[in-house]
Amino acid sequence: MDRGTKLKHSAVALLGAAALTACGTQTVDGTGAGSGAVKNDVAVTGVRWVPESVTVDGKKYPLPPDADAHVEFEPGRAEGPGGKSGGSAGCNSLGADVEVEGDTVTVSDVAMTEKGCAEDVQRFEERFAEVFTGALTAELSGKGETLVLTKDNGDSITFGPEPPGPQEPLEGTEWVVTGLVDGGTAKSLPAEVEGKAHFTIGEDGRAGGSLGCNGFSTEAAVKGDRIEFGEIASSRRMCPGPVMKTENELREILSGKVTHDREDGTLTLTTDSGKGLTATAARK
Template identity: 45%
Template sequence: MRTKLIVPVAAAVTAVLTLTACGSESGSGSGAGSDGAGGSVGPEVPVTGIHWTVESVTVEGKKTAAPEGAHIEIGAKGRATGNFGCNHFGADVAVEGDTITVEPADTTLIGCPKDLEAFEKAMTKAFSGKLTLKRADKDLTLTAANGDSIALTRQTDAPLVGTEWTVTSLVTGDTAASLPAGTEKKAHFVFGEDGFVRGSLGCNSFSGTAKISGSEITFGRLATTRRMCPGPEMTLERAVAKVLRGTVTYEQQHRGLSLTAKSGEGLAATAG
């Protein structure tokens, strides 16, 4: 499924992430609560400055698993940024004790597949207003007075080299596309310390040189196996192979990676 971008992705994401914080934060997860049986957030359990991966969202009693890449990061200066599952967002927030108040969010305007649109609507509804914070080990739950909630898990940043990156979407110019049906998690790759990249294009295994310099990666010619696979897998393979060719620019944020060729064709991947 292909959907048209309403605004350029890079510009919109930059705009969201660089907006000046105009909210206030009265604490970094501090407050009178404790992280005991009640699970409330105490002073020893900060919530700011952490990359929280969204596990699921529950709205009006319906629980929906989050797509790859959905996350929230609450800044120490009263600003939360993240991804609703397709579009990036930024929102003013105020953390006081075991509550967080979330103002209406600014978002990029990427046209998304219907399943991602449905999740984004649910998460947008849940991540708003006054929410109670409840922490248990590496998990954090945000709950509204009406019972709507977001389940989060703390994640550490993934290094570019040594991480298995799984392709989650394809981009052509200003058009984003979901992966062909049935090919989810089939294309993946790892940059090695030896200067090689190895993985699967979606059907065939591959390897080749990959020189990382600044914000660019230069791929050498890829050597691949020669298996024939079903149509959707071959479609994905051709698209991924086209991106992993020559010099591309890359952008990495926490556990997400995007590669963009000079032609405008690219892909997005998440740490496996």
């Protein structure tokens, strides 16, 4: 493959059965409810994936030790080349449009920079680019710790999650809300709220942020694995229906007593009634 050529591929038709929309609900174990349940979209978002190896024509190419490679999937299309998803293939930056439906991840409009790289890294990037395009079958294993994307011809990329860095402190960190939980059911946020709802718990006993549309502040006392929030004071902007519904749910969680728990960089706040939220630290 010519390294001086920007890689760009046309969109490929999505495969697979209809899946739950991004704003739908699913059980925590991802199995859905009832017989004949619609297959859920494979959970590839919200993780910084490292391509550990690429297999082409039966030959495995491991990621070189000195390569800087990672990919983050953000479904949807962006204007111009490169798309909304991307990262690095080892040396060069890449971008792409990605659609997820069921267990099919469709990659299109791929674009990469054209820097010269070490020979082994360049070879890995070339093999990666051959596979990372079109309709790919996704398989998660090991409790979501391994992701394999496979083309129809058997070529594949094996990803693992990027090792977590030092855990962010509970207090003083800006936490971005990524989802809601009600008992055993997890629910993603409406598209209008994604990335907009956030909060910070200060060491001074105060907390504040945004419910997705309106700003808020409240008292917050951390006692062991419990947080006691006070009554919320917020602005009173009128917001679209789905946004207001989410704000009301967040208001209920952030105005009482919750249990906090952290695992793999995700903070979970849960009320005694089983309602709660998940959040990750804002990127600096």
